[in-house]
Amino acid sequence: MIGRRLTGIDAARGIALLGMMATHIFPLYNEQTGDPSWTALVFSGRASALFAVVAGIGLALLTGGSQPRSGRALAGDRRGIAVRALMISLVGLTLGGLDTSIAIILFHYGILFLLALPFVGMRAPKLALWAAAWVALSPVLAYLVRPWLYENVSPSTLDANITWESFLEPATLLADVLFTGFYPVVQWLSYLLIGLLIGRLRLGELPVQVGLVAAGIVAAAGAKFLSYYLLLEEGGLDALLATDSGRTWPLARMMEVNLAGVEQTGSWWWLAVSGPHSGTPLDLLHSAGTAAAVVGVCLLLTRARPNLLLPLSAAGAMTLTLYSLHVWAMSVTDAQPVPPDPMVLFWVSAAAAAGIGIAFNKLGSRGPLEIVTHGASQLVRHGSLSGK
Known part of the structure; x- marks a missing residue:
């Protein structure tokens, strides 16, 4: 079942890639009415969260799956993950120098991998406690720390993607990465912990797969219901509209699309x-719930036919390469005097991602950036590229 399990997880990662591409290509608001677009309502916040949860699942599988390794083997795994984090961060810094409106996530992923190192040897029960506590408490910590950062760190956030020049402002860089930026890693570590927890389950078993779908739907729907109740029935929204940000931003619409920067x-x-x-806790719970449900559905669909979702799973097996190509292509597209039709651009991009993924799959090869990253990780873990 291992091959089938990985096929389903790769498919979920492929869905995350396409969802992020959609949010980069299609407008998030209707230009005439100002209403949220279907792309925003379906993918905004959820696609990137799915990407992060699946990254946590990948770390769990890398470190033993349902039976986490320990001792020297775990130490080698941690070294390999640290090198993987470094490689991903370097790719993110390189892409950060491109002229693009995309909020590039890769540098933050590298930091998240490093922050996850203390947790990769834990079994499921202990991970469950850590994940629950992190979802509940990290947003509270962020809420308490951010006002101090806004007042004492100037500027308190980067206005662009992270590049090598960002290290010239270490305080701003640290504040942005941890708390004030588009992907605050203190809260986003919740996704990796949830992913690690999912990856510690016996993902090849039918009850686990069905359980992921059911639990994910309940968590996602429950978080939204509780939020609506607190904001609309208990007066929370009125209180938020009375804050400085509430008087500045159209919060009602932004709550459906994107609150980054508020x-x-x-x-x-x-x-x-x-x-x-x-x-927030309810945002983390909702988006992680949708991610768990998607992973469960992909695992169920690939149980009997591992290649049923091949266009997704093949692309999902080389997302570092394909994501980087997408960011570069969007930087070229954004520079054109007449932008292409978003619908055409998306389907061309999706077809290219699937086609490239399938080609490498049939060749039995990883993507170029995956080869380099995997090779460096194996070298540090085992002292050889063969992993032996």
Whole structure:
């Protein structure tokens, strides 16, 4: 079942890639009405969260799956993950120098991998406790720390992607990566911990796969329901509209699309929000729930036919290469005087990702960046590229 399991997980990663591409290509708001677009309502916040949860699953499988390794083997795994984190961060820094409106996630992924190192040797029960506590408490910590950062770190956030020049402002870089940026890793570590927990389960078994779908749907729906109740029935939204950010931004619409960049200060009611990229407990629970459900569905669909989702799973097996190509292609597209039709651009991009993925799959090869990253990781883990 291992091959089938990995096929389903790769398919989920492929869905995350396509979802992120959609949010980069299609407008998130209707230009005429200002209403959220279907792309925003379906993918905003959820695609990137799925990407992060699947990354945590990958770390769990890399370190023994349902039977985590220990001792020297675990130490080697940790060294390999650290090198993998370094390679991903370097790719992110390189892409950060491109002229693009995309909020590039790779540098943050590298940091998240490093932060996950203390957890990769844990079994499922202990991981469950850590994941639950992190989802509940990391947004509270962020809420308490951010006002101090806004007041004492100038600027308190980067206005662009992270590049080598960002290291010239270490305080701003640290604040942005940890708390104030588009992907605050203190809260986003929740996704990797949930992914690690999922990866410690026996993912090849039918009850686990069905359980992921059911639990994911309940968590996602429950988080939204509780948020709506607190904001609309208990007066939370009125309190938020009275804050500085509430008077500045159209919060009602932004809560459906993207709250990144909105200063969540002045009221504890911010923690009742479940909008995309708000980084609250209910946002983390909702987006992680949708991710778990997607993973479960992909595992179920590939149980009997591992290649049923081949266009997705093949692309999902080389997302570092394909994501990097996508960011570069979008930087070229953004520079054109007449932008291409978003629908055409998306389907061309999706077909290219699937086609490239399938080609490498049939050749039995990893993507170019995956080869380099895997080779460096194996060299550090085992002292040889063969892993022996």
